[in-house]
Amino acid sequence: MTEETGRIENIAGPVVECSGIPAVRMYEVVRVGNQQLIGEVIEVGEEEFTAQVYEETSGIAPGEPVHATGDSLSVELGPGLLGSIYDGIQRPLPDLREMSGDFITRGLSVEGLNKEKKWQFTPSLKVGDSVEPGDFIGDVPETGIITSKILIPLGVKGEIIEIAKKGEYTVNETICKVKDAQGDVHSVMMMQRTPVRVGRPFKERVGMHTPLITGQRVIDTFMPQAKGGTGAIPGGFGTGKTVTLHQFAKWADAQVVVYVGCGERGNEMTEALEEWPHLKDPKSGRPLMERTVLIANTSNMPVAAREASIYVAVTIAEYFRDQGFDVALMADSTSRWAEALREISGRLGQLPSEEGYPAYLGSRLAQFYERGGRVKTLGSGDRMGSVTVCGAVSPPGGDFSEPVTQATLRIVKVFWALDKDLAARRFFPAINTLTSYSLYFGTLQKWQEDNMGKDWPDLVKEALALLQKDQELREIVQLVGPDALPESERAILEAARMIKEDFLTQSALHEIDTYSPIGKTYRMLRIIIKFSKKMTEAVQLGVQVRRILELSVLDNIARMKISPWDSYNETMDTIERKIDGEFQSLLQELSESGLLHHESAQ
């Protein structure tokens, strides 16, 4: 890694042309100008090369020096990632604040992991054991939720000749020495450095049979995500993309969450930073921040670092996957990332394709989403890990026909369509059940039948059929008014209304309703479908819908979403009994007064 120095030739915004380093490689990190700004080579020519600079370039002049570092853009992986908040190139924001105050100035250099902090390491192997890349050599209790595994890095294979005793070590102390077949000795530390632009290797991809439970009823029911799956959530501003992704990050049953705020609002990251440490994981009762890594490259931070932030995030996610965890990666928003690509491409003078985006937009998006998946990891044994990728898309004007949305939809398997009209009616989450889809329905069905209930697929089908029919009927109502509908169709409208109001709407702000355990989601839908069936039967017997709507169990149903996480089963049992009871007495009352017969004869 010999350093070489060249000079700046030309500057236009974040794109800087340089010369004088013939050996410079594509994607090599360079330090630009007297202030040593961090940049990355994105074009190499015969004499000159072009770098994108991750910091503001005002005041930099041609003739200033450029240093090649010999390294490509990499992240530091090891204990200390969880609970951290980084900028787009893995500089810890609290450290930046300590160095430069409340505003981020330029030329600051901070490493991703703390090198002073000591971690409790417990070896799991001993001298003489043979190891290959990906093997565990010990673990470190990183937070109250996650015990990190220390992995043998790539390129190290052989026999352990030395391993540290149980004790406290920093991330760059040698804790293990491995002698390979050639007799060379490799030192292993807890920390690894990995380049961000290529995926970390694994053995093979495996099937995705387990859903990622998000705790959001509309998603877990109608368009479930699989662990290791890919999904996109496009929507205009104000439709709730960020709230939905925040909800995923807070409640999804992944073991580790990586959240990247890419070109979005500063106050949103602040909200996460202030709120998440106080929220408790429903399973372990520990603060949610203990399983979370935040990456914040807000819209006013340099645009080139925005491009890098997505890769930094996915590399961190893969590192936890390789330890055998189920990881969820939220990217808000991939459109801002695509715009960064467009800006850099425009400054390079590349030929634009649709709406000014570069022609490689689709392939770059595909490369990113393809880094998600459920895999058999490196290392001995059949260890599985997954990275689930959920990306927000911000289409201009809410128009889904634009290039980023379209390119994304060609890759992802789950599509959550946010609907401006629903949002305007304050119907949240504003996800359109009829246009959204999940291609994991089939593969997840077995898990759902085993873990939720045999009848779950049928319940979902019936609910969807009701919603579909509801939409058709509404068009008629708009033309002729509700009075023209027969009672049986009014019953469908009512059932659909119950699904929408009592099941699909879910308040992210309510302390209980914000998260719905999967068992509760199942019981709620079962109750509504049961009620709907009873209602249809009763209407066939001649009962007016108006009478059914007077049943007091409807109040219980309207309130079931706020029944507590740990005791909802009792509430649901009571409601089911009450439905049976009230319908029975209604029918009895009406048949005694002869109304049933009378009305059915009408």
Add this chain to the structure above:
Amino acid sequence: MSKASSIVYRTVSDVSGPLLVAENTHDVAYNEVVKIRSPSGELLTGTVLETGKGRAVIQVFEGTSGLDTDVTAVRFTGETLKLPVSSEILGRVLDGAGNPLDKGPPLTAEDHWDIYGSPINPYARQYPRQPIQTGVSAIDGLNTLVRGQKLPLFSGSGLPHNRLAAQIVRQAKIPGEESDFAIVFGAMGITATEAQYFMQSFEETGALEHTTLFLNLADDPAIERIITPRAALTAAEYLAYTADMHVLVLLTDMTNYAEALREISAARSEVPGRRGYPGYLYTDLSLIYERAGRIHGRNGTITQMPILSMPQDDMTHPIPDLTGYITEGQMIVGRGLHRRGIFPPIDPGPSLSRLMKEGIGEGMTRFDHKEIQAQLYYAYSEGRDLRDLVAVVGSEALTDRDQKYLKFADRFEAEFINQGEYEDRSFEQTLDIGWNLLSDFPERELKRCDPETISWARNKGVYKPN
């Protein structure tokens, strides 16, 4: 960037649109300020957009008319664009680049601050949680503005957004902290009549004392509009973070700003994005809007209210669209309400303040604020839906309940939203008017309010159901 700044180049090779190209330049820095002397002896200012290979591309803020390739002289100053800042800036009227327009002395400088600023570290931000009282019920009651928020006004041509802006400047305050409150007003491309109107209205009410104006008029150079919001925000940052003030920044009209940006982008033959605006419009706008905020350990805050006119009232036009993606909500100035003579014609339907939930309630506005806001929203949208229905089936077909909602929607517009240009309402008054209007409904219709809150309002005498 230390270098001899005395070299004068007479090597202009090209003048086109707002751009000037100088050749044989050495060590010119990106974004550096350039002084240009025109053949007629006028002194102009510009900044470097691209530099290298012995050539510098310069954008000229005053426009390039009168410049030639022969006599025009160019001097690079070695500095980036800076604004002299001090607390004395309050009460001053400046041009779009920060030079005094009033008869006052030159700006005194405690310091010179780079007008491009630096991004706030997200880790240093504090979530906005305290309200600003604008004295306008449609904002304070329904979509409260919170200190540190950026909340734009989306308007259209012919709508009274400037009168509303002037009213907000006159009335905006933080109850109990009046002395620490300041306003920075950045105008881009407004007409001389409008400027006159603003000046007069601030002077009359004494609001000028705690206001700084940056005025770039419609006939001022368009390219200067690139600096105006940045200069205004630099002044605001000084007042907020050095003088511990709560600063409200109004920027009007952002559409003119974006057009100036487009002009430069076109002159540089950049690849255009939607409707000819440059692909980096989002990033550029966010560099302005994200300068709003609140920081841990600092007393001052910056709140922004950018005003923009939507071409053809089209909210999907790139300027309102990208603005909406960055700001924390939006206020819509509605043409329908305006035609019905309601002032201010803020349409509650599509308006939204995302940060309101944390900024209202006990200790901030009043404890019943959340409930009554939800109830008013609900009742008004019921009423509005019924209006559509009445148009189809006639009002005779409505039930008593529906009639009440219909009537409520009319009264709500006439008495709550409508308040005239010179009425300043406190939070207390606004919420009381809300309760008064709800008196048309019996208690059981107020499903969004807690029974205890309702009986509190009844005891207070503001909710009087018959």
